[in-house]
Amino acid sequence: MPEQEPFMRAPTPAPKRTVYTDAMQIFERAADLINLPPRVRLELEEPDYEHIFYVTVRLRDRLVPISADAARAFADLPATKLRNPDGLELLADGKYILNGRALLGSDVAIRNGHLRLPNGNVYQLVVGESRRFKSYRVQHNQARGPYKGGIRYHHEVSLDLFKALAAEMTWKTAIAEIPFGGAKGGIAIDPRQYGKEELESITLRFMYKLKNLIGPNIDIPAPDVGTNAEIMALMYRQYSDGERERHHLRGIVTGKDVRIGGSEGRSKATGQGVAYCIEDYYAEKGESVRGKTFTLQGFGNVGSATAEILGSMGARLLAVNDAEGTIYNGDGIDVPALLAHVQDPKNLHRSVVGFPGAHRIEKSALWDVSADMLIPAALGGEITADVAERLKVKLIAEGANGPTTPDADKVLSRRGIDLIPDIIANAGGVTVSYYEWIQNKRMESWTEAEVNQKLEHAMKKNYRLIRDIARNRPRRTEMHDSRAFCIGQPVDNRCAAMVLALKRIAAHYQLEGFSQ
Numbered sequence: 464m465p466e467q468e469p470f471m472r473a474p475t476p477a478p479k480r481t482v483y484t485d486a487m488q489i490f491e492r493a494a495d496l497i498n499l500p501p502r503v504r505l506e507l508e509e510p511d512y513e514h515i516f517y518v519t520v521r522l523r524d525r526l527v528p529i530s531a532d533a534a535r536a537f538a539d540l541p542a543t544k545l546r547n548p549d550g551l552e553l554l555a556d557g558k559y560i561l562n563g564r565a566l567l568g569s570d571v572a573i574r575n576g577h578l579r580l581p582n583g584n585v586y587q588l589v590v591g592e593s594r595r596f597k598s599y600r601v602q603h604n605q606a607r608g609p610y611k612g613g614i615r616y617h618h619e620v621s622l623d624l625f626k627a628l629a630a631e632m633t634w635k636t637a638i639a640e641i642p643f644g645g646a647k648g649g650i651a652i653d654p655r656q657y658g659k660e661e662l663e664s665i666t667l668r669f670m671y672k673l674k675n676l677i678g679p680n681i682d683i684p685a686p687d688v689g690t691n692a693e694i695m696a697l698m699y700r701q702y703s704d705g706e707r708e709r710h711h712l713r714g715i716v717t718g719k720d721v722r723i724g725g726s727e728g729r730s731k732a733t734g735q736g737v738a739y740c741i742e743d744y745y746a747e748k749g750e751s752v753r754g755k756t757f758t759l760q761g762f763g764n765v766g767s768a769t770a771e772i773l774g775s776m777g778a779r780l781l782a783v784n785d786a787e788g789t790i791y792n793g794d795g796i797d798v799p800a801l802l803a804h805v806q807d808p809k810n811l812h813r814s815v816v817g818f819p820g821a822h823r824i825e826k827s828a829l830w831d832v833s834a835d836m837l838i839p840a841a842l843g844g845e846i847t848a849d850v851a852e853r854l855k856v857k858l859i860a861e862g863a864n865g866p867t868t869p870d871a872d873k874v875l876s877r878r879g880i881d882l883i884p885d886i887i888a889n890a891g892g893v894t895v896s897y898y899e900w901i902q903n904k905r906m907e908s909w910t911e912a913e914v915n916q917k918l919e920h921a922m923k924k925n926y927r928l929i930r931d932i933a934r935n936r937p938r939r940t941e942m943h944d945s946r947a948f949c950i951g952q953p954v955d956n957r958c959a960a961m962v963l964a965l966k967r968i969a970a971h972y973q974l975e976g977f978s979q
């Protein structure tokens with residue numbers, strides 16, 4: 464009788480499925496198809512460096528609203544008359560940041576640490592505490608040039624997410640044919656819960672720690688979700704302060720304000736790039752964007768710029784949502800008016816909700832609106848297989864990074880919904896970041912027309928290469944030459960984009976070799 468095994472053998476663990484492994488599925492598929500050399504594959508499968516560090520700051524004192532019940536105990540507390548109401552900063556969660564100057568020279572009535580503001584509500588005074596924030600910078604690959612990628616301030620981030628986003632940047636910079644690699648990073652924070660000066664301290668401290676890891680020729684951050692040109696200015700200041708040649712360090716971040724070395728056209732570049740792809744998609748069919756309808760997820764930098772540009776090309780926005788909810792108007796939403804509504808300082812959540820030119824519908828009803836196109840421009844993983852089954856659009860142009868899950872991709876392809884994948888559709892931002900970086904190096908400043916002309920050529924040329932790869936149509940035209948990239952069989956657009964990226968990256972390893 465065979466001897467019984469004295470213990471159970473542990474089964475070989477199935478690789479854990481994460482947002483990173485999901486994002487890398489398309490890499491693995493394209494790498495198989497083009498027989499990517501094993502060592503290049505190993506180099507690209509994991510990032511070069513994964514940095515995790517912590518940022519600590521002392522927060523400001525806050526006035527925290529108390530419940531109506533608790534406020535009854537303070538019924539006779541007189542309202543504090545503020546001489547300098549500018550010292551109070553209202554946050555999206557209803558709390559106020561209390562800067563000391565708010566109370567200077569005022570008649571203050573405080574009881575048990577509570578005071579009543581002129582708005583009639585009672586607030587508890589909570590003394591500012593010190594807080595620690597987890598921070599990340601993932602540097603994925605630099606075969607083609609310095610690491611490049613955005614800085615995200617959001618409460619739902621993780622190392623896996625930043626790994627996925629950093630890898631996406633490696634593919635995107637290759638597709639956009641700009642001499643950069645890929646990186647991504649940021650802070651686990653909900654920026655809407657912090658005051659302007661707190662975010663300033665957090666950003667300065669973040670850059671203080673990041674400084675050793677990056678440089679204008681090493682790794683160049685840019686804005687992403689939750690960050691903007693102001694944050695970039697702070698990062699530039701912290702990096703260059705006190706340096707003898709500080710003016711030569713402007714290229715340390717891109718997405719800066721044009722007055723301090725940013726590029727004309729950068730703030731709208733991602734949306735502009737999405738629009739150029741869509742324009743080319745319809746041009747190939749002999750159609751135009753004019754008269755087309757679209758729905759949009761996310762009305763931040765990318766979403767609002769895309770909507771404005773498509774609107775100016777004659778397309779109509781039917782429905783849009785953001786983190787707070789969805790609005791709809793079958794006759795078309797007036798995008799400039801919506802933008803003014805979102806930017807109104809009284810609109811604390813900066814939300815599309817409450818816009819008088821549309822009515823509110825259930826948040827997930829966005830997916831049921833019938834339109835020519837859908838532009839996801841919020842976060843990743845939003846178009847799941849279930850959502851993909853519901854959609855009533857003919858084209859998805861991915862403004863966001865990684866908005867479609869691999870399962871949803873299969874549904875879209877079965878349902879014949881066309882796709883312009885993120886790594887080409889939203890490459891306009893990083894492309895103009897590259898133009899900004901060159902302008903900084905040369906101490907030049909280009910006009911918006913120059914920037915857009917270059918961007919249009921870059922976007923359309925590379926998008927055409929991807930379509931040729933997808934259809935296995937090797938050819939040479941005045942604008943592009945796809946003969947070296949087609950792989951002898953048709954593939955879907957997402958895979959075609961990855962084939963283009965991998966062939967361009969692999970050339971560096973093959974021709975330059977590995978340093979060791």
Ligand code: NAD
Nearest residue numbers: 687688689733761762763764765785786841863864889892
């Ligand atoms: P942003 O912070 O300016 O805007 C994000 C928008 O998404 C906001 O309107 C927010 O309310 C909305 N949102 C957040 N959670 C949501 C949810 N659960 N449902 C619906 N809407 C939600 O960010 P952004 O810079 O416009 O970036 C948007 C996307 O585009 C991200 O995926 C980003 O990685 C990608 N991207 C940005 C750039 C760039 O240049 N800014 C470039 C390439 C790709």
